Amino acid sequence: MNALETTGLGMRHRRTWALRDCSVAVPAGRVAALVGPNGAGKTTLLRLAVGLLTPTTGQVRIFGRPARESGERTAFVAQNKPLYTGFRVSEMLRFGRGLNPRWDDAAARRRLTELGIPLDRRIGRLSGGQRTQVALTVALAKRPDLLMLDEPLADLDPLARDDVARGLMGAVAETGLTVLLSSHVVSELEGVCDWLVVVNGGRVQVSGDIDELMARHSLLTGPAETADALAARLPVVSRSGAGRQATLLVRDDAPPPDPRWSARPVTLEEMVLAYLRTPDAAALPRPALSPAH
Amino acid sequence: MIEFRLDRGSGVATYLQLVQQVRHALRLGVLQPGDRLPTAKEVVARLAINPNTVLKAYRELEREGLVAGRPGLGTFVQRSLGQTSMDDRARLRAELVRWVRDGRQAGLTLEDLEALIASVLTDSFRQEIA
Amino acid sequence: MFWLTWRQHRVQILVTGGLLLALGVLMLVSALRATAYLAEYAPPGCPGPAVSCSAVNQVVYTDHYRPVFLVFGLLPIFGAALIGVFWGAPLLAAEFERGTNALAWTQAVPIRRWLTVKLGMLGALVAGAALALSAMVGAWRNIFSGVTGDVTMEPGNFTITGIVPAAWWLFAFAVGAAAGTVTRRTLAAMAVTVAVICLALPVVFSSRPSYAEPVRVVTADRSSVARGGGALVRESWVDPSGRELTAPPPPPCPLPAGVDTRSDRAQLLGEECLVGSGYRYAVYYHPVDRFWRFQLTETAILLTGALAFGALAVVRTLRHRG
Numbered sequence: 001m002n003a004l005e006t007t008g009l010g011m012r013h014r015r016t017w018a019l020r021d022c023s024v025a026v027p028a029g030r031v032a033a034l035v036g037p038n039g040a041g042k043t044t045l046l047r048l049a050v051g052l053l054t055p056t057t058g059q060v061r062i063f064g065r066p067a068r069e070s071g072e073r074t075a076f077v078a079q080n081k082p083l084y085t086g087f088r089v090s091e092m093l094r095f096g097r098g099l100n101p102r103w104d105d106a107a108a109r110r111r112l113t114e115l116g117i118p119l120d121r122r123i124g125r126l127s128g129g130q131r132t133q134v135a136l137t138v139a140l141a142k143r144p145d146l147l148m149l150d151e152p153l154a155d156l157d158p159l160a161r162d163d164v165a166r167g168l169m170g171a172v173a174e175t176g177l178t179v180l181l182s183s184h185v186v187s188e189l190e191g192v193c194d195w196l197v198v199v200n201g202g203r204v205q206v207s208g209d210i211d212e213l214m215a216r217h218s219l220l221t222g223p224a225e226t227a228d229a230l231a232a233r234l235p236v237v238s239r240s241g242a243g244r245q246a247t248l249l250v251r252d253d254a255p256p257p258d259p260r261w262s263a264r265p266v267t268l269e270e271m272v273l274a275y276l277r278t279p280d281a282a283a284l285p286r287p288a289l290s291p292a293h
Numbered sequence: 294m295i296e297f298r299l300d301r302g303s304g305v306a307t308y309l310q311l312v313q314q315v316r317h318a319l320r321l322g323v324l325q326p327g328d329r330l331p332t333a334k335e336v337v338a339r340l341a342i343n344p345n346t347v348l349k350a351y352r353e354l355e356r357e358g359l360v361a362g363r364p365g366l367g368t369f370v371q372r373s374l375g376q377t378s379m380d381d382r383a384r385l386r387a388e389l390v391r392w393v394r395d396g397r398q399a400g401l402t403l404e405d406l407e408a409l410i411a412s413v414l415t416d417s418f419r420q421e422i423a
Numbered sequence: 424m425f426w427l428t429w430r431q432h433r434v435q436i437l438v439t440g441g442l443l444l445a446l447g448v449l450m451l452v453s454a455l456r457a458t459a460y461l462a463e464y465a466p467p468g469c470p471g472p473a474v475s476c477s478a479v480n481q482v483v484y485t486d487h488y489r490p491v492f493l494v495f496g497l498l499p500i501f502g503a504a505l506i507g508v509f510w511g512a513p514l515l516a517a518e519f520e521r522g523t524n525a526l527a528w529t530q531a532v533p534i535r536r537w538l539t540v541k542l543g544m545l546g547a548l549v550a551g552a553a554l555a556l557s558a559m560v561g562a563w564r565n566i567f568s569g570v571t572g573d574v575t576m577e578p579g580n581f582t583i584t585g586i587v588p589a590a591w592w593l594f595a596f597a598v599g600a601a602a603g604t605v606t607r608r609t610l611a612a613m614a615v616t617v618a619v620i621c622l623a624l625p626v627v628f629s630s631r632p633s634y635a636e637p638v639r640v641v642t643a644d645r646s647s648v649a650r651g652g653g654a655l656v657r658e659s660w661v662d663p664s665g666r667e668l669t670a671p672p673p674p675p676c677p678l679p680a681g682v683d684t685r686s687d688r689a690q691l692l693g694e695e696c697l698v699g700s701g702y703r704y705a706v707y708y709h710p711v712d713r714f715w716r717f718q719l720t721e722t723a724i725l726l727t728g729a730l731a732f733g734a735l736a737v738v739r740t741l742r743h744r745g
Binding site for chain 2: 030031162165166169173174187190191193194211214215218255262265266267268270
């Protein structure tokens, strides 16, 4: 069962396409990273998935149901962590309680107490990290099956970032909910996410299990004069190098056929960057996604 | 109990890092049969790591017969590692010493040797994983 | 949802309630003082239209009625504008502006219900406040009915009497809400709201006389018509043969020596002379008994407008909720 599935999803703002022909799936129970440069369509995809935007083409399915009928099963934390700044923290909880039948007030209070966030503090007076934690608490107390977060770790200091990531992972461990979070900082996702979706220029470039993707790619280093011959035999994602040495990032896990070449594993960041630099390359699941039914 | 670390950006899949750390602890005797591994929740609370990854690592260890999960209780160590005989180790070490001496005579520096070993190890284990 | 609506808009609700209370106290004090004055100084049978009452009528009118009337006489314009600006405009614009639309409309409660409760509850409060104000004004004005006669058809009074105030306020509220979905900025929505209301006020005011065909009375004493209350539409001269004239006829009698032709006295003498020569006034007006018919007509017009703007707000919010 896919928690999120889009088919042929497109969104046009006036004349430009913010997202085009996007077919992507996130299996239930995953913590998926939505990665891409700024303006690649990450926010648009999330806002379509949560029903805030109406797609120009295609459709979004949340556990098989249309996005706009899934308000009870999804939760969303937008990029600026919107909360009512004049409210007290306890009033934000009351807001959530009033608008969500599955609301878990005890868990929300426990979580905030553990984080040391006073319930009578006004939202406007919280620090950035605390504000993110309150937004996350409100989202989690809905007891969603799919939680979507737009750049949840951006503009947080390293300590707050670690706290938020641990809070999020703790919730996954406790409830097994599916998470889709967007980020343009790849390094902060390692260890956190197990599913990767790379969006670039409004299109999906990579989609799949992170461990599998990393095992299927390697970084080959060897003499530059033989690079062309090697590149002809292997699916090269990106190519770099200076002088006599060339480096190829290939979608292949066999050892290099040429003994003068050495292979080493890629990091998540290297792999993502390689794809982003080569917008034509793609690593999408084989076989093609099953259409929604 | 074992405390996991994470080397982000090492290029080694996170679950493999956990597997390797458990194996290492078994080899060193830090973990012994009967010991309980931390639950996914406990690991997550310390490491900001995906609980699915922890479970995946435990499944891998289970597949290797090193640990076993007992529903409702946790995951427990089944057997220890490091059973290779002292003779084998001594023999391998002697071979490596000879190899290093050859290398140095051929003019290789410490870094050259390290690079060579690392590349051979990587290639060798990558094939195994794949 | 009800708590949320109260929590998000309690400032407006409390301030509006406070203002109504202050106006109520003002009118209560004024009514008590006027009653006390009349009990002490009014001759028997006064206040009333009798000539003997004119002195006391004059005093009560200038000292007790007019000062208070000036305070709320501007309410038709300001009241509606305030409602539109502070109740209507921020309702949706503030959510868009602060990005809280992404919070409010991604909860389990569907956006349609959110809109229904917000528009319904706040709309009911707005209408209730307007009706409360109109009831207070009505009760206060009753004290002065002997002094002023029935003034409910006068433009200024008509707008703050009966059910029309509620229609105006609801209209302004809907305009504000719709403006918020267009500008998505509170301040800009407020400006647009004021502009639309400023445009609507003269349009409605000037079309009010045509809600019905005015009554035509041909009379020699046009003040007799005014005394009965009602709203004057226009008047013209009718010549002795019964033909209505478009321009005032030249007076047939010569002016007495020493009277300037442009003076008020010359005007008065000229009119007296015309009446004496068989000319009459044709007065077109809406009598007081049309009050409720006019109230219902204007209410229907404004509520139609309110519904149109409300529908615009809802449709735009549903379409562009992101």
